[in-house]
Amino acid sequence: GRWTGHALAAHGPTTQGDFLHGMGIVHRMQNLIAARPEQEQRLMEDYRRLTAEAEMGSLFKVLAITQASLPEGSVPGFP
Numbered sequence: 001g002r003w004t005g006h007a008l009a010a011h012g013p014t015t016q017g018d019f020l021h022g023m024g025i026v027h028r029m030q031n032l033i034a035a036r037p038e039q040e041q042r043l044m045e046d047y048r049r050l051t052a053e054a055e056m057g058s059l060f061k062v063l064a065i066t067q068a069s070l071p072e073g074s075v076p077g078f079p
Contacts, residue, residue, distance in 0.1 A: 020051055
């Protein structure tokens with residue numbers, strides 16, 4: 001395969017909620033609400049559904065596989 005002989009590193013798994021927060025979902029939501037204030041309620045409902053532990057936030061997990069040579073903490077969305 002393509003990665004034969006290459007050292008790999010796994011990042012995660014982490015929850016979808018933690019990943020999205022690490023990717024800046026709060027900042028994105030603020031920008032969307034500022035651009036479309038009439039949709040604030042729907043946007044906030046979508047945000048909660050995607051990130052809340054009782055919803056999709058903990059139901060789905062995220063895993064990244066990268067080259068092992070990447071520096072620690074360099075994969076967006078993973079601490």
